[in-house]
Each structure stands twice: as C-alpha cells, then as structure tokens.
Amino acid sequence: MTTIYDVARRSGVSPATVSRVLSGRRNVDPELSKKVRAAVAELGYRPNGVARNLRRASTNLWAVVISDIENPFFTSLVRGLEDVAQTAGYSVVLCNSDEDPDKEAAYVSAVLTEQMAGVVISPSGSADGVQQLHDAGVPMVVIDRHLDGIEVDTVLVDNEHGAAEAVKHLLDGGYRRIGCITGPRRVSTALDRLAGYRTALRTAGVRFDKDLVRHADFREAGGYSAMESLLELAEPPEALFVANNLMTVGALECLTARGLRAPDDIAVVGFDDIPWADLVVPPLSTVAQPTYELGRTAGQLLKDRIGTPGRPASMVTLRTELHVRGTSSPRRSQSTA
Amino acid sequence: MTTIYDVARRSGVSPATVSRVLSGRRNVDPELSKKVRAAVAELGYRPNGVARNLRRASTNLWAVVISDIENPFFTSLVRGLEDVAQTAGYSVVLCNSDEDPDKEAAYVSAVLTEQMAGVVISPSGSADGVQQLHDAGVPMVVIDRHLDGIEVDTVLVDNEHGAAEAVKHLLDGGYRRIGCITGPRRVSTALDRLAGYRTALRTAGVRFDKDLVRHADFREAGGYSAMESLLELAEPPEALFVANNLMTVGALECLTARGLRAPDDIAVVGFDDIPWADLVVPPLSTVAQPTYELGRTAGQLLKDRIGTPGRPASMVTLRTELHVRGTSSPRRSQSTA
DNA sequence: CTGTTAGCGCATTCAC
DNA sequence: GTGAATGCGCTAACAG
Numbered sequence: 001m002t003t004i005y006d007v008a009r010r011s012g013v014s015p016a017t018v019s020r021v022l023s024g025r026r027n028v029d030p031e032l033s034k035k036v037r038a039a040v041a042e043l044g045y046r047p048n049g050v051a052r053n054l055r056r057a058s059t060n061l062w063a064v065v066i067s068d069i070e071n072p073f074f075t076s077l078v079r080g081l082e083d084v085a086q087t088a089g090y091s092v093v094l095c096n097s098d099e100d101p102d103k104e105a106a107y108v109s110a111v112l113t114e115q116m117a118g119v120v121i122s123p124s125g126s127a128d129g130v131q132q133l134h135d136a137g138v139p140m141v142v143i144d145r146h147l148d149g150i151e152v153d154t155v156l157v158d159n160e161h162g163a164a165e166a167v168k169h170l171l172d173g174g175y176r177r178i179g180c181i182t183g184p185r186r187v188s189t190a191l192d193r194l195a196g197y198r199t200a201l202r203t204a205g206v207r208f209d210k211d212l213v214r215h216a217d218f219r220e221a222g223g224y225s226a227m228e229s230l231l232e233l234a235e236p237p238e239a240l241f242v243a244n245n246l247m248t249v250g251a252l253e254c255l256t257a258r259g260l261r262a263p264d265d266i267a268v269v270g271f272d273d274i275p276w277a278d279l280v281v282p283p284l285s286t287v288a289q290p291t292y293e294l295g296r297t298a299g300q301l302l303k304d305r306i307g308t309p310g311r312p313a314s315m316v317t318l319r320t321e322l323h324v325r326g327t328s329s330p331r332r333s334q335s336t337a
Numbered sequence: 338m339t340t341i342y343d344v345a346r347r348s349g350v351s352p353a354t355v356s357r358v359l360s361g362r363r364n365v366d367p368e369l370s371k372k373v374r375a376a377v378a379e380l381g382y383r384p385n386g387v388a389r390n391l392r393r394a395s396t397n398l399w400a401v402v403i404s405d406i407e408n409p410f411f412t413s414l415v416r417g418l419e420d421v422a423q424t425a426g427y428s429v430v431l432c433n434s435d436e437d438p439d440k441e442a443a444y445v446s447a448v449l450t451e452q453m454a455g456v457v458i459s460p461s462g463s464a465d466g467v468q469q470l471h472d473a474g475v476p477m478v479v480i481d482r483h484l485d486g487i488e489v490d491t492v493l494v495d496n497e498h499g500a501a502e503a504v505k506h507l508l509d510g511g512y513r514r515i516g517c518i519t520g521p522r523r524v525s526t527a528l529d530r531l532a533g534y535r536t537a538l539r540t541a542g543v544r545f546d547k548d549l550v551r552h553a554d555f556r557e558a559g560g561y562s563a564m565e566s567l568l569e570l571a572e573p574p575e576a577l578f579v580a581n582n583l584m585t586v587g588a589l590e591c592l593t594a595r596g597l598r599a600p601d602d603i604a605v606v607g608f609d610d611i612p613w614a615d616l617v618v619p620p621l622s623t624v625a626q627p628t629y630e631l632g633r634t635a636g637q638l639l640k641d642r643i644g645t646p647g648r649p650a651s652m653v654t655l656r657t658e659l660h661v662r663g664t665s666s667p668r669r670s671q672s673t674a
Numbered sequence: 675c676t677g678t679t680a681g682c683g684c685a686t687t688c689a690c
Numbered sequence: 691g692t693g694a695a696t697g698c699g700c701t702a703a704c705a706g
Contacts, residue, residue: 003683014693019685029691049450050396051683053387054698060451061430070416072409072612079407082433086440091447093398094431096419103423110428113386114397249613256616275409276586276611279593281618340699351677356701366675388699391682677706687696 002045011039022047063111065095065104065121073245073272073291080295081120088303090117099124108132118302123147125186139305141298145188153301154315155294159189162287162320163196166269169322170239171204173330175267179212179237181226181247193243193271212237216247223250239267245274262327269328282326290318339382348376359384400448402432402441402458410582410609410628417632418457425640427454436461445469455639460484462523476642478635482525490638491652492631496526499624499657500533503606506659507576508541511668512604516549516574518563518584530580530608549574553584560587576604582611599664606665619663627655
C-alpha cells in the first residue's frame with residue numbers, strides 16, 4: 001500500500017505538507033502543491049480513510065435504523081436521506097430492526113463502536129436505544145415516531161390530523177359505522193392515528209365503539225386477520241380506516257379473498273400511500289405522507305446537528321395529504337348526512 | 338474515552354490480554370478473563386472499532402451499489418443481502434448509483450478509501466468500476482447483470498429463458514403481433530430479455546419486426562412514452578412484453594390514461610413482479626424473479642469469497658417463474674394457434 | 675498462557 | 691509556509 005510517506009518522499013516534501021495539500025484546509029505554496037499532486041497521480045495514491053477516521057475520531061457514516069426496508073414507506077424515506085448524505089459526503093448504513101428491540105440494540109451498539117457520525121432512527125417501541133445514543137452524544141434524528149422525555153431532533157407527519165381528515169372524509173360520504181385497524185400500542189404513530197379517528201368521530205357526533213377497533217402489527221398479515229375479525233362481527237363496519245400501508249394491503253386482500261369489494265361492500269381509506277395506488281381497481285384512497293421529504297428533512301437536520309451540536313432540538317411536522325380515489329366513494333343507498 | 342489500557346490497569350493485566358478476552362480468539366485463564374469482564378462492565382468500556390479496523394486493515398462494511406433503492410426489485414434484493422450481512426457480522430452501506438457512471442465511480446472510490454470488506458454491485462453500463470475493484474482485489478459479487486471478460490462471482494436470473502417463456506405464453510394465447518419494451522442497449526439484462534423475446538418468436542415461426550421494439554430507460558416514464566409510441570403505430574401490437582417492473586407500470590398507466598385496458602385492448606406481461614401485482618385489476622401477469630433470494634445468494638457468495646479469496650469465480654443463475662394472471666388472458670376473437 | 679513492544683496511516687501540534 | 695515528532699486505540703509479533 002502506498003502511504004502519505006511515499007508521496008512525501010516522491011515529491012520532496014514532508015508528509016505534513018502532503019496532508020495539507022490533500023485536505024486543502026491550509027495554505028500551501030502552489031509550487032509544492034503541484035509537485036504533490038503529480039506524485040499522487042504517478043503513484044496512484046489513495047488516502048486511507050480508516051486511518052483518517054481514527055485520527056479524526058469520527059467517520060463519515062450515517063446509520064438509518066428502521067423496521068424494514070421492504071416497506072415502501074421506509075424505502076422512499078431512506079432514498080431521501082441517502083440523497084442528502086451523498087451530497088454532504090456521508091454514506092448511509094442500512095439497519096433493519098424488524099421492530100425487534102434486540103436487533104435495534106445491536107445496531108445502536110455498532111453505531112457506538114464504529115463511531116458513526118450520526119443516526120436517523122425510527123424507534124421500535126422502547127426508548128432505550130435512543131437514550132443510549134443520546135447519552136453518548138451521538139448526533140441523532142428521530143423519525144416517524146415521537147419519543148417523549150428525550151430532547152432530540154424529530155421529524156414527523158401530522159398523524160392525528162391526517163387520520164381525522166380521512167375519517168371525516170368517510171363520514172362525509174355518508175358512512176357511520178366506521179372501523180379502524182391501527183398498529184401496536186407501544187408505537188406512537190398507531191396511537192396518534194387512532195386518536196385522529198376518535199377525534200373525527202367525536203366532531204361528527206358519532207359514538208366511539210371500541211368493538212370496531214383492532215390493534216395489529218403494521219404488517220400485511222396483521223391487516224388481513226384484523227379485517228377477518230371485523231367481518232365476523234354481527235354487524236360489520238360499512239367503512240374502514242387502516243393506519244398503515246401494509247395492513248391496508250392485507251385488508252384488501254382479505255376482502256378480495258371473500259369476494260367482497262371496496263367501496264361497494266366496505267369503503268376503505270389507508271394511511272400512507274402504496275406504490276401505484278392508482279393501478280389498483282378501484283384506485284385506493286389514501287392519506288399520503290411525503291416519505292421522500294421526511295428522509296430529506298431528517299438528513300438536513302442531522303447535518304445541521306453535526307455542524308452545530310449545541311443548538312436546541314427541533315421538531316418538524318410535515319403535512320399529509322388526503323388522496324381521494326375510488327375505494328372511498330360515497331354510499332349509494334343513503335345520501336350524505 | 339476509556340481505552341483498552343484503562344481496562345488493563347483496572348483488572349491488573351496487560352492490554353494484550355484484554356484484547357484476547359474481548360476477541361475470544363485465544364485461550365485466557367478463566368480467572369483473568371473474569372476480572373477483565375468485570376472491569377469492562379465497571380468502566381462501561383466499549384472497544385473502538387475504528388482503531389481495530391486500522392490495525393486489521395479492513396472493516397466490517399459491505400457496499401451494495403445499485404441503481405435505485407426505490408425500485409422494489411432492488412429493495413428486496415438489499416433486504417436479502419442485509420439479512421446475510423447481519424448474521425455474518427457485517428453492515429451494509431447503501432449506494433444508489435442512479436445508473437450514473439460518475440456516481441458509481443464515486444462509490445467505488447469510497448469503497449477503496451474506506452477499505453470496505455466487500456461489494457455487491459449491479460454495474461451501470463460500463464465495466465470500469467468493477468474492473469477497478471477487481472484490480473484492487475476487493476471481494477466482490479456482480480448481481481443482476483453480467484460483465485463479460487472479468488473473472489468475478491456473479492448472480493443472475495435466467496433472463497433469456499424467462500422472457501421467452503413470457504412471450505411464448507402470449508403466443509399460446511393466440512397473440513401474434515407482440516410488442517416489446519426493453520431497457521438500454523448497454524445493460525445486459527435489457528439485451529438478454531430482448532433475446533428471449535426473439536427466441537420465442539422464432540420458435541413459434543413468427544417474424545421478428547423491429548418496429549415493435551422500443552428501448553427505454555427501465556423507468557416508469559420511459560415505459561409510458563414507449564407505450565405511447567407503440568400505440569401510434571398504424572397497426573399497434575395486440576400484446577406486449579415489458580422487460581422490467583417500472584416500465585410495466587408506466588405502460589399500464591399510459592393505457593389507463595387513454596381509456597385502454599389489458600388484456601381486452603392489449604395483453605401485457607411484465608418482467609419482474611411489482612408489489613401486490615394481484616391487487617391490480619385485472620391482476621398483472623409477470624415473470625417473477627426471486628429478488629430476496631438474489632440478495633441472499635450474493636451475500637453468501639461474498640462471505641465465501643472473503644473467507645476463501647483464491648477460489649475460482651462462480652456464476653449462479655436463479656430461475657424465474659411465470660405468474661399468469663389477468664392481463665395476459667387468451668384472445669377472445671380468435672382461438673389459440 | 676501472558677506481557678512487552680511496535681506500528682497500522684494519518685492529522686495535528688509545535689517549533690522554525 | 692513548512693517539517694519533525696507524536697499519538698489516535700488497537701492487535702499481532704515475539705519473547706518469556
């Protein structure tokens with residue numbers, strides 16, 4: 001391996017000068033600089049990043065800890081983050097926690113031992129990992145879910161408002177008996193979206209009926225069985241609000257399997273888009289989140305946090321957007337209330 | 338920061354012994370080992386991975402260089418890779434090349450300077466990056482596309498066969514005038530799938546008509562405009578084979594926009610599944626690739642390559658699977674040939 | 675089985 | 691504006 005010493009010898013300067021030329025952080029005689037660059041080219045020298053990392057006591061890696069890259073929500077988010085990272089000279093390390101606290105802890109540990117420069121994390125339930133990173137002073141942005149009691153930069157969407165808007169839309173369509181499939185109780189987004197559901201009902205003067213609510217696991221299978229369970233009710237719901245994309249798909253698949261269709265048999269609105277929601281027939285109504293933008297914003301915040309460690313934590317809330325498509329068409333039997 | 342020396346002092350042994358205890362690579366007196374572990378716990382010591390990397394002259398990072406994580410094909414592949422990496426103690430660095438040789442080169446450079454332990458790459462056209470990594474002796478697996486003339490582990494699917502099967506299926510359905518939207522000429526998968534299309538036509542004794550072929554960019558917009566262009570023909574095709582998932586979506590969207598439907602107006606089979614292809618109505622016929630498995634296999638090969646650098650390069654070909662769904666139903670006007 | 679020693683490659687003092 | 695010297699924290703020789 002050719003080192004900075006080889007370059008120094010070849011160009012007749014000291015290693016320190018080579019370092020200065022290459023980092024460009026200090027004035028160097030243009031004459032020497034030219035010689036150094038020539039030597040670098042001749043030798044095909046490439047700085048050793050690992051040595052630099054050790055010396056500088058930090059790397060140019062960002063970790064993104066999410067539950068599953070196969071969920072299009074996270075995919076797009078990661079894409080937004082990576083674009084910022086790339087521009088700022090960082091690389092993104094992908095960490096699938098699968099909502100498993102142990103896996104999350106393993107990645108948090110890796111962040112610490114590998115001295116990564118920053119973390120973007122969607123915490124899986126417990127706050128332990130975030131707390132540990134916070135205590136260690138690792139620059140961090142929490143995304144998608146909020147953690148109370150820890151001063152940390154956070155990027156969210158207006159979950160409660162978005163959910164309420166979706167449910168209001170169903171109410172406006174003449175539906176009264178509206179079911180809700182939401183996520184696990186330990187995840188803030190599940191709770192916030194459920195809260196929005198309740199808010200919309202209350203505002204419309206419709207009684208909340210807990211028999212119409214299911215907590216599932218934010219996965220396809222969970223949505224499927226929650227749907228099954230709702231259909232088994234003596235009086236199944238006329239409409240349904242589902243709190244994330246994968247569960248919506250599961251619910252729709254359950255309907256298809258039973259020969260039922262949205263919106264004729266049951267109207268459906270899902271939180272978070274799925275790719276090509278308009279190719280589904282009828283097209284799926286959704287509360288769209290600005291997923292790419294979430295990642296981009298998180299990246300920006302992380303960059304700022306690294307640049308200015310002392311500044312107070314900020315909380316950014318992005319707006320969702322209700323996309324009314326076919327699965328939530330108004331009732332035909334009975335006009336709007 | 339607490340170092341290995343602090344632990345050594347605290348437990349009354351040498352730093353070397355601490356290192357041995359922690360790496361577990363060497364026998365150490367259980368008594369001392371216990372003392373060391375106690376000291377580690379008391380001090381909250383955490384090894385410095387960067388220093389270890391410098392000393393060992395290698396990291397535990399794998400780079401995965403793909404064109405776009407937002408394409409579900411790559412998403413799933415990355416997921417498979419990450420699962421293997423995680424198990425083997427590696428972390429995956431995500432590198433979106435966007436089919437841009439400059440971006441790819443930048444990531445290749447990062448792999449080299451950061452001394453990453455291995456690379457999984459889907460080369461974007463040119464072989465320069467792969468050649469450079471190969472020359473530098475970086476363990477590597479090429480995925481999805483083949484590069485001739487470089488001895489390198491490769492994981493592919495049977496592109497030509499899969500495409501031929503799809504087109505044969507259309508021919509069996511009574512379609513004769515079959516169009517093809519494939520990818521850029523510099524990408525092997527585009528060529529191989531086009532070759533499969535021609536093979537199937539030849540086998541069935543149907544004349545190849547180059548006016549029915551379009552080369553697009555493997556993206557949604559490309560599929561859309563290629564579809565437009567095919568529809569402008571004096572005699573548009575009765576059926577269509579599209580060589581990747583995003584272009585298939587684009588083509589379908591073009592059809593929808595013009596009030597046309599598959600398979601009534603034009604039958605469609607796409608290469609590579611899209612998520613929830615069965616929620617599209619009618620459900621989309623596809624040549625499904627084992628995407629997760631591709632990533633898993635690549636990970637396995639990379640692990641083996643790192644373990645046994647000398648062994649000859651292997652080429653693994655996985656099978657595709659034709660999923661016949663609604664968009665490719667047989668012609669109604671005219672029976673099977 | 676354990677301790678001493680050296681050095682991975684670089685960036686940063688500190689003198690000049 | 692430049693060079694010499696030092697040490698980041700660890701592990702691998704080597705000697706005992």
